[in-house]
Amino acid sequence: MLMDVAAESVIILRGEDGALRAFANVCRHRGSRLCSAESGHGKDLVCPYHGWTYGLDGSLRSARHMPPGFDAAAHALKQVHISVIEGLVFISFAAEPLGLSHVHATLRSCYGPYGWAQARVAHRERYAIAANWKLAVENYLECYHCAPSHPEYSRLHALEQPAPRIEALNRRMRERSLALGIDIPEHNHWVGSETGEEAVYGFRYALYDGVATGSADGALVAPLMGRFAAADGGATSVHLGPASFLLAYPDHGVIYRFIAETAARCALEVIWLVRGDAREGVDYDRERLTWLWRVTSEADKRIIEQNQLGVASRYYEPGPYAPMEHNTRRYVAWYLREIS
Numbered sequence: 491m492l493m494d495v496a497a498e499s500v501i502i503l504r505g506e507d508g509a510l511r512a513f514a515n516v517c518r519h520r521g522s523r524l525c526s527a528e529s530g531h532g533k534d535l536v537c538p539y540h541g542w543t544y545g546l547d548g549s550l551r552s553a554r555h556m557p558p559g560f561d562a563a564a565h566a567l568k569q570v571h572i573s574v575i576e577g578l579v580f581i582s583f584a585a586e587p588l589g590l591s592h593v594h595a596t597l598r599s600c601y602g603p604y605g606w607a608q609a610r611v612a613h614r615e616r617y618a619i620a621a622n623w624k625l626a627v628e629n630y631l632e633c634y635h636c637a638p639s640h641p642e643y644s645r646l647h648a649l650e651q652p653a654p655r656i657e658a659l660n661r662r663m664r665e666r667s668l669a670l671g672i673d674i675p676e677h678n679h680w681v682g683s684e685t686g687e688e689a690v691y692g693f694r695y696a697l698y699d700g701v702a703t704g705s706a707d708g709a710l711v712a713p714l715m716g717r718f719a720a721a722d723g724g725a726t727s728v729h730l731g732p733a734s735f736l737l738a739y740p741d742h743g744v745i746y747r748f749i750a751e752t753a754a755r756c757a758l759e760v761i762w763l764v765r766g767d768a769r770e771g772v773d774y775d776r777e778r779l780t781w782l783w784r785v786t787s788e789a790d791k792r793i794i795e796q797n798q799l800g801v802a803s804r805y806y807e808p809g810p811y812a813p814m815e816h817n818t819r820r821y822v823a824w825y826l827r828e829i830s
């Protein structure tokens with residue numbers, strides 16, 4: 491499959507040896523993009539321009555009419571760092587990528603109980619947003635806007651409650667989880683590149699009493715995942731690096747990827763996960779599964795775009811963050827440190 495970020499395009503593929511690899515989607519001859527289809531199958535990669543042909547391991551297999559002495563081995567596709575953790579694929583463009591040991595520990599303890607490594611993708615949706623990507627991320631990071639902007643979400647998730655009230659609800663959630671034999675510790679490793687590690691931050695929060703998952707009526711919409719024998723009335727969230735956010739319910743998972751495009755445009759990709767053996771139309775209905783985060787993401791797109799229009803005004807002056815926006819404040823401070 492292809493993954494595009496700003497001007498870069500990456501080919502992620504599984505070779506005949508079963509290994510996942512990532513390559514820059516740039517031909518080693520004159521630089522054409524090799525792949526344009528978002529996904530596909532094949533035995534090799536043939537450049538559409540002059541026909542150079544690469545193996546699935548990135549090696550250059552043939553280059554038409556090149557002179558004797560041409561060194562094919564020196565013209566393999568450029569590899570991009572790739573790692574797989576709990577079924578999630580991570581790539582890095584850095585020459586020396588940040589470490590992922592905190593990420594690994596957080597994902598294992600947060601999503602191991604949900605069996606994410608055995609999950610499969612049930613649906614993907616991409617939202618084009620006419621706003622800078624950082625405004626979109628700021629919006630994702632706080633639930634101060636949930637009550638006015640997301641009535642569907644706010645009926646179900648206690649995250650829209652200010653600190654003292656949500657703490658009591660979270661205590662009850664933790665008791666229910668422990669009764670199911672599920673003990674997910676809170677992780678707060680939101681560090682920075684000066685430690686050599688990718689930033690990651692995990693936390694759990696309660697759903698309201700009687701709510702099992704993020705769905706129209708709070709009832710389960712897919713088979714329970716992993717070690718969950720019943721719903722625990724909680725959700726598990728992980729913030730990962732600058733633009734990736736994960737959310738697990740006992741019956742499905744949701745991944746949010748914010749994709750920077752230009753200074754004034756970004757995209758949000760939302761990916762829904764279900765248990766690996768769940769069958770569409772039998773074990774779950776795609777419309778019911780995806781309803782909540784579709785209506786919520788459509789609302790977010792609207793409010794982020796309105797926000798972008800407002801901050802472009804000569805009259806815009808940043809106002810103070812509310813206490814419920816603590817994650818946004820932390821993120822902005824981290825981002826400024828990272829780029830300084």
Ligand code: FES
Pocket residue numbers: 517518519520521522537538539540541542
């Ligand atoms: S640019 Fe790919 S073969 Fe020439």
Ligand SMILES: [Fe+2]
Pocket residue numbers: 629630635636639640786790
């Ligand atoms: Fe939102």
